[in-house]
Amino acid sequence: MFLTYVHFTVLLCVLHYRYVHMFSVVERALELQPVDILPEPLPVVPPRTVAPPLSVPRDNGTTPQSSISGSQDVLDLAFIMDTTGSMSSYIHTARENIRRVVDETVQSSKTDIRFALVEYRDHPPQDSTFVVRTHDFTSSVLDMKSWLDRAEANGGGDTPEAVADALNATTGLSWRKNVVKVAVLISDAPPHGLEPDIDNTFKQGGPNGLDPIAIAHEIAKLGVTMYAVGCEPDITPYKDLFMAIAHITGGQYIPLNSPRKLIDAIIGGAKEELSLQQFATDVRQEVKKVIEAGGQVDEKQIANNVYQKLHSANVETTQLLLNDQPLEGPTGGAIEIAATRNMSEARKVFTKGAPTVRSFATVMSEPVYFGRAMVMPSLVSDGSAMMAEGEAMLPIAALSASAGVGSASWEPEVYTAAKKAISIEQVNRLVKKETAKLAR
Structure with missing residues (x-):
């Protein structure tokens, strides 16, 4: 025990000596080192400021990305295009002007935008190429243009086309949550099953059993706003049906005689929907109040209440205009069709319009x-x-x-987007959209 204690004491003494000796050596070395060769202090580097991402299209054809929860508007825009033989001019216009959609929409709204393309034709034996060809969302304008470059107007067979199949494909696109969703249906022919007398093969609807009216209601529940571009005069007899499809989703019908005006109409529609998005939350709260109270949702009454508040506050929104006037709202026939749940019911209330030239x-x-x-x-x-x-x-x-x-009278088509006082028709469409989403 005694030896152990002695050993421990000696060890402490040795450690103490080495520590003191080492410290003194370092201290002397520092005293002997010339002052002029002491290392200079490192410069203080100010914090780096990172510039925010630019809200303009990138050179590689990709539109700028932003957080969906951020301050930028976010848009998913799908083109649903009839690519049968009569649609060459519309495909060409979309192909040559797709960059304008990004340039003009992004520049005005700092928008993060993605594109999708759904091409459709018809079922065999009317068309042997394809029924539907889907290109899911991309943020690259170059990708979208390449899809349009490969799109060719061909085939089609009889008058009706695979509209229902195209709408069904639209529901399967990778739509983002909590963004503005717009689908633009560009067509000059009705779906199968609407008018059996002109349908050579599928008089009661397409062979897959898909129903365009029922699918339009599903699209509305997804929060997708449909803009139906009617390529007139061919579509005029079926205008009420396409108006109804747009109305179900809270969208608008765009009458188009001039293919060259297609992109102007699409840009104006996108701007209007982005502008209206700021009021969607208020409208949703009004609809939820009625539902939670167990009451019947009266869309017209809710719209009037919201409109009065916004109108009193002198609220302005962007509106798509045709020759400086708002687009025509849904006709009585279109509203009747929109109130149905399937094509069988719609056929009973559909009245074919008079053809125009x-x-x-x-x-x-x-x-x-x-x-x-x-x-x-x-x-x-x-x-x-x-x-x-x-x-x-x-x-x-x-x-x-x-x-x-x-020899009908001719009036040039000019589509523009302009700031105007919010209209009751815009609020009606907002209420319809939010009611459909809450009904899921």
Whole structure:
């Protein structure tokens, strides 16, 4: 025990000596080191400021990304396009102007935008190429343009097309939550099952049993706003149906005689929906109050209450205008169809509209596309209308049957988006959208 204690004491003494010796050596070394060779203190680097991401399209064709919960508006925009033989001019316009959608929408709203494309034609035996071809959402404009580059107007068979299948494909797209969702349906023909007399193959609806009216209600529950672009005059007899599909989702029907105005209409519609989004929460709360109280949702009454508040506050929104006027609201026939739940019910209340003709001036002002080849109408020396196609001159009368040429009065189509006082029609559409979403 004694030896252990002695050993422990000696060990402490040795450790103490080494510590003191080491400290003194270091201290002397520091005293001997010249002052002028002491290392200079490191410079103080100010904190780096990172610039916020630019809200303009990137050079690689990708639109800027933002947090969905952030301050930027976020838009998912899907094109649902009939790509049968009569739609060449519309495909060409979309292909050549898709960049404008980004440039003009992003510039005005600092928007994070994604694109999707759903192409549709018809079922065999009417069309043997494809029924639906889907390209899911991308933030790359180059991707979207490449899809449109590969889209060709071809086939179609009889008058009705696979509209129901295209709408069904739309429900399967990867829509983001809590964003503005817009689907633009571009069509010049009705779906199968609406008018059995003109349907050569599927008189009661497509072979897959898909119902465009029922699917429109499902699209509304997803919070997707449908803009139905009716390629007139071909679509005019079926205008009420497409108006109804848009109305079910809280969207609008866009009448279009001039394919070149397609992108202007789409840009204006996107701007309007982004503008209205700021009031969606208030409208949703009003609808929820009624539902939670166990009352019957009276969309018209709720819309009137909300409108009075916004109107009293002099609220302005962006509106899509046609020749400086708001778009036509749904007709009585369209509202009747929208109140049905399926095509069988819709067929009972559908009344076919009177066919119209495209004015001579409209035909003469629009290029016509055969595949990717463009021809332009012109007048020849004897005053007759001709189509110039290379060396050949084709009489315009040869195109009259398909183009619907007539002597109707002509008014140029100008689609714009402008700030105006919020309208009761806009609030009606907001209430319809929020009611459909809460009904899920």
